[in-house]
Amino acid sequence: MDEKISNDDKKVLLVKDVKDGKVKAVTGMDEKGNIQTAEPTAKNQNSLFAVNTNEAMLEAFFKKMVEQAQQPTHTGFFLMTEKMLDKLVKTDLDPHELELHRVNPAEYLEKVQQRNPQKTQGGGDETAQSTFQPMDVNKIDRQELQKYGIAAADLEPHLKAMSYGHKSPQMIPLNPELEPGIRVPTKGRVSLEEQTDGSLKIIPHYWQEKPNLDAPFHGVLLNEQDKENLRQSLNAGRVVELEPSPGQKIPAFVSLDRLTNKLEALPVENISIPNKIKGADLSEGQQQRLGAGEKVLVEKMVSRTGRFFDGYIQINASDKKFDFTYEGLDRNRYSIENKEIRSQQKENAPEGETEKTKQLFIPKKLLGVELTEKQQEYLKAGQATYIRGMLKDDKGEPFNAWVKPNPEKMKFDFFRWNPDKAKKQDAEVKPAEESKTQVAVNNDGKTNEATKNVKEPLKQEQQKPTENQFKQEARRPAAKKSGLKI
Incomplete structure (x- = not known):
């Protein structure tokens, strides 16, 4: 079987239905893990499932078939190139010719494991990445x-x-x-x-100033939908078949690095979709869609504090992990259950320990900024640390500030000075000195002589209008004076 499908043409999967014995072509898998099929005709060719760019889905499907060995919904699996399917259709799917392309699900999964021994087989949680031993940084x-x-x-x-x-x-x-x-x-x-x-x-x-989505990326051009997805979510939203050298096809996830503005690729073969994410079981359909690069809603996940939440997850090729987003979701959906969980945690806490005296959870990311290990250590120790590029600014411009945990209020306080060295501490959110003018103009609507006529938001560390902002203001017509005509 391997010799027959070793080329880089599109590969398709045919199955024989248990009920009627008809051979059909696989087009996809639904949320519950049930396969979707269509007649293997030229008319349906564009909708057929592409095996070589969706190996994760094929693995999920074959795993389900192995689990259903006692009560299968389909028998007979045939893997072939699209060109070979065209020939078979012309012979009315000749049984003898079709048999040459039969594939055994269990044997296929075993060969995948042998080909990618470092690849996890879907038992993990909270990570999209293969098992990995840390490197010795002393080398x-x-x-x-x-x-x-x-x-x-x-x-x-x-x-x-x-x-x-x-x-x-x-x-x-x-x-x-x-x-x-x-x-x-x-x-x-x-x-x-x-x-x-x-x-x-x-x-x-x-780093580059702006993303360049129009240039060839590893031998291919991104389509318009890819570009829109990258601008909106930083992820292409599908598996892209890259061609780094002529004839070499590599199915990969593609994402935009949010810091450098560069495109990054992660080969599909380096990824295995876990069975569960943050305590929530994933259906075969959800695993298939994640393996295809899509954004998937996962409900009732469990946070590190034990609370339930919903979220959209998607593989990020740049960071080699799952992205979590929450747009349009009801963040209070589990408020009653979470309230009961908090109450139970409080009851089970050691004597003298209350919710307020518990340690404030230190995240890995704060206001859009990935915290370094050192910054996390400072915050865990209750000390202040200086963080650059946060996005508290109402106009979307980054700012810098000293950040310190406030265990009494279970939140973080922000300062323009180091509160550990200053006598006076102020819990109000205040930017660092270089961002003071920026936040005052953008957030509070304040102006000084230099900025009073500027309509655009100021950038980080900007204290006065740029030359371009001066020119734009000069082109605006002077405001008419009001008053009685004499």
């Missing part, structure tokens, strides 16, 4: 740091995340040497790549 080639102009102090807070194959949670200053003696200051994220000799190579992911 980083120090010459690499010098090559890219990376200061060890800038890299250190990100090493733990990088040791697990992730990019640095935040961008760091880079000063790469393009030619001997010539360096270009920039910024970006960095990751690690293990070499055959055991050393770790630095991989830079340079």
